[in-house]
Every structure is written in C-alpha cells, then in structure tokens.
Amino acid sequence: MSKLVSLFCGIIFGIGLVISQMINPAKVLGFLNLFGEWDPSLAFVMIGALIVSSPLFHLFKNKEKPIFSSSFSISNKKEIDKKLIIGSILFGAGWGLAGLCPGPAISSIALLNTSSIIFVIAMFFGFYIAKLS
Amino acid sequence: MNIINFTPISALTGGLIIGFSVFLFFILNGRMTGISGIASNFLISKNNRIDNLLFLVGLIFGPLIYSYFTSQKIEISITNSLFLLIGGGLLVGLGTKISGGCTSGHGISGIGRFSLRSMIATITFMIVGVLTVLMKNIL
Numbered sequence: 001m002s003k004l005v006s007l008f009c010g011i012i013f014g015i016g017l018v019i020s021q022m023i024n025p026a027k028v029l030g031f032l033n034l035f036g037e038w039d040p041s042l043a044f045v046m047i048g049a050l051i052v053s054s055p056l057f058h059l060f061k062n063k064e065k066p067i068f069s070s071s072f073s074i075s076n077k078k079e080i081d082k083k084l085i086i087g088s089i090l091f092g093a094g095w096g097l098a099g100l101c102p103g104p105a106i107s108s109i110a111l112l113n114t115s116s117i118i119f120v121i122a123m124f125f126g127f128y129i130a131k132l133s
Numbered sequence: 134m135n136i137i138n139f140t141p142i143s144a145l146t147g148g149l150i151i152g153f154s155v156f157l158f159f160i161l162n163g164r165m166t167g168i169s170g171i172a173s174n175f176l177i178s179k180n181n182r183i184d185n186l187l188f189l190v191g192l193i194f195g196p197l198i199y200s201y202f203t204s205q206k207i208e209i210s211i212t213n214s215l216f217l218l219i220g221g222g223l224l225v226g227l228g229t230k231i232s233g234g235c236t237s238g239h240g241i242s243g244i245g246r247f248s249l250r251s252m253i254a255t256i257t258f259m260i261v262g263v264l265t266v267l268m269k270n271i272l
Binding site: 002003004005006007008009010011012013014015016017018019020021022023024025026027029030032033034035036037038039040041042043044045046047048049050051052053054056057058060061063065066067068069071072073074075077078079080083084085086087088089090091092093094095096097098099100101102103105106107108109110111113114115116118119120121122123124125126127128129130131 | 134135136137138139140141143144145146147148149150151152153154155156157158159160161162163164165166168169172173176177183184185187188189190191192193194195196197198199200207208209210211212213215217218219220221222223224225226227228229230231232233235236237239240241242244245246247248249250253254255257258259260261262263264265266267269270
C-alpha cells in the first residue's frame with residue numbers, strides 16, 4: 001500500500017507544480033529576480049503548501065505510527081553546521097543559474113524537454129559526487 | 134523593483150495541492166517529502182528504493198495526467214545553454230545532498246515543522262539564488 005501512496009503523492013505533487021507553474025523555470029527565475037522585474041508567485045506556492053501541511057504536521061505529530069508504515073522516519077537533526085550552509089549556498093547558486101530545483105526538474109521530464117533532461121542527469125551526477133566525498 | 138507576471142491565485146492553489154501531497158506522504162507513509170532526498174536516495178540507497186522510484190514516476194506523470202484531463206498544453210521556457218544546465222544541475226545535486234534538502238525538503242517539510250535548520254537553509258539558498266540571478270543580469 002505504501003508503494004501506491006508514493007506513486008499517488010508524486011502525482012499530486014506534480015499536478016501542484018503544474019498548476020502553480022513552478023514547473024516553468026522562467027517563473028522561478030522571475031521570483032529570484034528580486035532586483036529586476038520581480039514575480040512573487042513562488043512565495044505564494046510556499047505559503048499555500050505551508051498553510052496545509054504545517055497545522056496538520058503539528059496536529060498529528062504525537063501519533064504513534066503512520067497508517068501504512070511501521071514507524072515515522074523523520075530527521076531530528078538540529079545542529080546548524082558547515083555542511084548545511086555550504087550545501088545551501090551551492091544549491092542556491094545552481095538554482096539561480098538554471099532556474100530549476102529537483103522537483104520541477106524531474107517533473108518537467110514529462111514534457112520531453114532536452115534541457116530539463118540534461119539538467120536532471122547533471123543533478124544525479126551531483127548527488128553521486130556528494131556521496132563519494 | 135517592478136512586479137510582473139504575478140499569478141497569486143494559481144500559485145496559492147498549486148501550493149495547497151503540494152501541501153496536501155506532503156501531508157499525505159507524512160500521515161500515510163510516515164515520511165517527509167523532499168524531492169532531492171527521494172531522488173538521491175533512489176540513486177544511492179537500497180532502502181525504500183521502489184517507493185522512491187514510484188514517487189518520481191508519479192512526479193513525471195502528474196503533468197501528463199493534468200494535460201490529459203484539462204486538454205491544456207504545458208508551456209515552459211528553459212535555457213539551452215549547456216554551461217548553465219550542466220553547471221546548475223551539478224550544483225543543485227551536490228548542494229542539496231550536502232545540506233540535506235531542497236525547496237521542498239527544507240522549504241516546505243522542514244519549515245512546516247518549524248525546524249530552525251531548514252529555515253536557515255531556505256533563507257541561505259534563496260539569498261544566494263537572488264544574488265546569482267543578479268550577477269547573471271549584470272554580466
């Protein structure tokens with residue numbers, strides 16, 4: 001059942017990316033173009049997602065176990081370390097260069113766009129290199 | 134600063150749908166949604182490999198299902214500069230793996246449960262993203 005849920009959640013997430021237009025790197029770059037012609041839409045996507053998820057996380061956070069799995073697997077890392085900051089800086093730079101982050105990049109493979117496929121392959125290389133180091 | 138192309142209604146609607154997906158993944162499978170984590174773990178780790186693969190397949194099918202039922206064509210515009218695509222992709226892969234999250238993992242799931250780590254990560258990658266676009270515009 002958890003596998004069906006994973007597929008379903010992926011589909012819903014992908015539909016959200018299309019409706020919010022975050023699948024389009026031009027919209028994302030518009031958000032990051034704060035000092036030029038700014039498109040604040042991405043902030044509204046995050047607000048929308050948080051309005052739904054945040055209260056529900058907190059409502060169910062003391063639940064013993066999830067419905068289709070034996071336990072919750074949620075990171076309880078707290079420390080603000082060098083890796084967090086350096087990683088976020090690298091990610092921000094890549095995000096600003098191409099206008100793609102992992103969700104929209106993978107979702108846009110659906111459109112068989114050569115550019116997004118090249119980006120996703122490079123991103124997977126990045127995951128692999130990070131794992132080696 | 135001029136505000137252009139702002140689409141608050143579709144942004145908020147899409148956001149609510151994404152939030153619903155994140156909640157379902159949490160309450161049903163006990164997991165926090167972070168696309169970089171799901172994708173990199175699919176590549177690297179044997180744990181939950183099929184679940185992760187199916188999530189990614191769903192992510193790709195989402196737009197196709199949307200197009201099928203609404204008969205709307207999805208238009209996107211991406212750079213075709215190989216330098217930006219390969220450089221950007223490598224940095225996104227490296228950075229999200231090192232910091233443990235991306236726009237969804239830190240920006241939605243992490244902030245949603247009030248993780249200070251994720252708030253700092255999100256502020257950092259947003260500032261750097263804005264600066265990167267500023268530099269691109271200047272150069």
